[in-house]
Structures are given as structure tokens and as C-alpha cells.
Amino acid sequence: MLTRRAALMGAAGIAALPILAKATNAEEIMDTSMAAPVDLSSLKRIKRKLVRPPMVHEHEQVAPAEPRVVEFEMQIVEKEMEVDNGAYLQAMTFNGSVPGPLMVVHEGDYVELTLFNSPDNLMQHNIDFHAATGALGGGSLTLVNPGEKTTLRFKATRPGTFVYHCAPGGPMIPWHVVSGMAGAIMVLPRDGLHDHEGKPVRYDRVYYIGENDFYIPKTEDGDYMRFEDVAESYPDTLEVMNGLIPSHVVFNGKVGALTGDNALTAYQGEKVLFVHSQANRDTRPHLIGGHGDLVWERGKFNNPPERDLETWFIAGGSAGAALYEFLQPGVYAYVNHNLIEAVNLGATAHVVVQGDWNNDLMEQVQAPTEYNAAYEGKTALP
Numbered sequence: 299m300l301t302r303r304a305a306l307m308g309a310a311g312i313a314a315l316p317i318l319a320k321a322t323n324a325e326e327i328m329d330t331s332m333a334a335p336v337d338l339s340s341l342k343r344i345k346r347k348l349v350r351p352p353m354v355h356e357h358e359q360v361a362p363a364e365p366r367v368v369e370f371e372m373q374i375v376e377k378e379m380e381v382d383n384g385a386y387l388q389a390m391t392f393n394g395s396v397p398g399p400l401m402v403v404h405e406g407d408y409v410e411l412t413l414f415n416s417p418d419n420l421m422q423h424n425i426d427f428h429a430a431t432g433a434l435g436g437g438s439l440t441l442v443n444p445g446e447k448t449t450l451r452f453k454a455t456r457p458g459t460f461v462y463h464c465a466p467g468g469p470m471i472p473w474h475v476v477s478g479m480a481g482a483i484m485v486l487p488r489d490g491l492h493d494h495e496g497k498p499v500r501y502d503r504v505y506y507i508g509e510n511d512f513y514i515p516k517t518e519d520g521d522y523m524r525f526e527d528v529a530e531s532y533p534d535t536l537e538v539m540n541g542l543i544p545s546h547v548v549f550n551g552k553v554g555a556l557t558g559d560n561a562l563t564a565y566q567g568e569k570v571l572f573v574h575s576q577a578n579r580d581t582r583p584h585l586i587g588g589h590g591d592l593v594w595e596r597g598k599f600n601n602p603p604e605r606d607l608e609t610w611f612i613a614g615g616s617a618g619a620a621l622y623e624f625l626q627p628g629v630y631a632y633v634n635h636n637l638i639e640a641v642n643l644g645a646t647a648h649v650v651v652q653g654d655w656n657n658d659l660m661e662q663v664q665a666p667t668e669y670n671a672a673y674e675g676k677t678a679l680p
């Protein structure tokens with residue numbers, strides 16, 4: 299008997315795979331059911347409860363020597379989100395947030411994720427981990443219909459920050475990603491982070507910033523269109539997507555998600571690690587008034603970090619990490635330094651830092667005041 303699942307997945311699932319010589323070959327190659335079993339029964343298992351970005355779930359920076367199996371659960375939620383005043387997105391999300399939660403494990407650990415596709419959803423979804431090896435990053439082993447769940451385990455062999463995203467095949471891939479279905483995982487070295495000289499480094503806080511480009515269609519009158527559900531939003535959204543000009547570029551799902559009352563916080567003297575991902579498009583984070591002391595620009599901890607950067611580059615489809623010790627109190631802006639995207643399209647966060655001002659680093663020697671242009675300032679000109 300043809301089950302509902304087979305009917306839904308059979309043709310669509312296989313057709314969505316990249317082109318291989320023959321369909322039968324693809325099926326055979328992707329069949330993992332005959333592989334030799336692995337015995338992980340001697341490993342300790344721990345459960346991690348994921349939290350909403352920019353916060354990051356509880357974790358150790360230095361892990362015990364023995365690898366562990368780290369269990370996570372994630373639910374896929376399709377829902378409407380207001381990404382700016384009057385601009386509504388039919389979003390697809392990992393765990394209800396855009397971006398999806400940051401997962402943290404250590405090199406050599408096994409990530410074991412149970413993914414639930416809520417029966418309230420309309421779409422098939424899956425998860426492709428850039429940190430994983432094989433099966434399209436796990437994408438071909440995790441395709442779930444509404445009402446289905448699946449569990450994937452992969453070994454975190456490479457330390458670094460990596461994107462994960464939904465990739466259900468064909469044009470569904472970019473659409474699901476720009477509808478919010480992306481997040482990141484941080485695979486720490488077992489003994490924690492190291493600086494450019496190999497000395498251990500710790501962070502006092504970690505924040506996860508997921509940047510998204512949205513493509514919300516407009517009516518002929520210039521108002522943003524609003525849709526009943528994700529499926530209805532697709533044709534108009536696709537047209538905007540294919541123009542490659544985003545209507546919004548935001549951090550953490552909406553304009554102002556990390557500013558004002560939602561600003562990130564820190565104390566002077568704290569080392570803050572900013573993990574920044576962009577699953578679809580290049581970006582260039584910059585901390586106005588600060589720096590990147592140690593920056594893993596490509597996010598991979600086996601490479602020595604860059605030092606003292608002013609702006610760093612996150613290639614679309616990757617996540618990077620920047621560590622900064624805040625030396626002055628005040629409000630810092632953390633932006634995408636394409637300033638049109640930062641200011642006009644939304645990609646701005648604030649970091650409010652408490653502490654004591656250091657006049658040695660900066661002092662306002664003369665507050666702005668009127669001057670007599672007949673006598674002063676002339677010596678400045680060449």
C-alpha cells in the first residue's frame with residue numbers, strides 16, 4: 299500500500315536531489331540503511347535546551363576530554379512575523395525564531411537532533427548542517443512532512459561556527475532560507491578557544507546575531523502585501539527574490555530586534571563573543587566605537603584569529619565569530635557596514651556597556667561651541 303508519506307516524499311524527495319547519473323543510482327547511493335552500525339553506548343549523553351537568539355544555551359567553554367552525545371530538540375514553526383511596521387513576512391522558522399537557535403557542542407561530540415515538523419505547517423522541511431559530513435549535510439536524511447519527526451546524529455569533526463538551514467530541494471531551498479529557516483552551530487575546540495599565539499581565551503558573554511535578507515512584495519500602491527499563509531506568499535515573493543534586491547536586511551528577524559529596549563548588554567572589561575551568520579548573502583559586521591580583538595572571520599577555530607579588525611567579512615552561507623573586550627562604557631552600534639543596509643534596511647544592533655569612562659582612550663577636549671570665523675579655523679586649510 300502506498301502510504302501518505304511515500305506518496306508525498308517519493309517523487310518529490312528524490313527529484314529534489316542534485317543531478318546524478320540515474321535516479322536508481324541516486325536512491326542506492328543515498329540508502330544508508332545497510333551501513334555498519336556504530337556503538338556509542340559508552341558515551342555520556344547530555345540534553346541541551348535551545349533558547350531564543352541572541353541568547354545562547356548553557357554550555358561549557360572547556361569540555362571533558364571524552365566526547366559526548368549532545369541531544370537537541372527543535373520544532374519547525376511556520377508563522378506570520380512583522381519584520382517592520384506594516385511589513386509582514388510569512389516566515390518559516392527553526393524553533394519559532396529567526397534566526398534559529400545557536401547550538402553549541404565541542405569537537406568530537408555527536409550532535410543528535412530530533413526535528414519536529416508541526417502538523418499545523420503546510421510545507422516539507424529538513425536541515426542541512428554545514429558542520430556535518432555526508433547526505434547533503436543531513437538534508438537528505440531529514441526531509442519531514444507536516445506531522446512527522448526525524449532524528450539525525452552527526453559527528454562534529456571540525457571546530458568552528460557553521461550555518462545550518464532548510465534545504466528541501468529546488469527553488470524551495472532559497473525560499474525557505476530567505477523566509478527565516480537558518481541558524482548556526484558553534485563547535486568549540488574541546489579545550490576552548492585560543493588566541494593568535496595559541497594561548498587559551500575565554501569569553502564572558504556570547505551573543506548570536508543572525509542576519510537575514512527578506513524579499514517582501516509590494517502592491518502597485520507601494521504598500522507591503524500581506525498573505526494568508528506561506529503557500530500564498532510564494533509567487534509574489536519569488537518575483538522579488540529573483541530581482542536580488544531585498545526589501546529588508548535585518549538582525550534577528552526584524553528591524554529593532556536588538557536595539558532600544560532589546561539592546562545587547564555588557565560591562566566594561568568583559569570579553570564578548572559575537573557569532574554572526576548569514577545563510578544567503580555576504581555581509582560585513584562592524585562594531586562602531588570598538589573593534590574585533592580576535593576575529594575568526596571565516597569562523598573556523600583551527601585557523602588563527604585575525605587581530606584588531608575594524609570590519610570583517612561573513613561570506614553568504616557561513617558564520618563567523620569576533621571577540622571584543624569592551625574598554626569604554628556607552629552605546630555601541632553593531633552594524634552591517636553597508637550603511638544603507640544598516641540604517642535604511644534594518645541591519646543594526648546596539649550594545650549598551652556600563653562602566654567608567656576612560657579619558658586616556660578618548661576625551662571631549664572642547665564641547666561643540668560657536669567660533670568666530672573671522673579669526674579662527676583659517677590655519678586648518680592648506
Ligand SMILES: [Cu+2]
Nearest residue numbers: 423464474479
Ligand atoms: Cu523549510
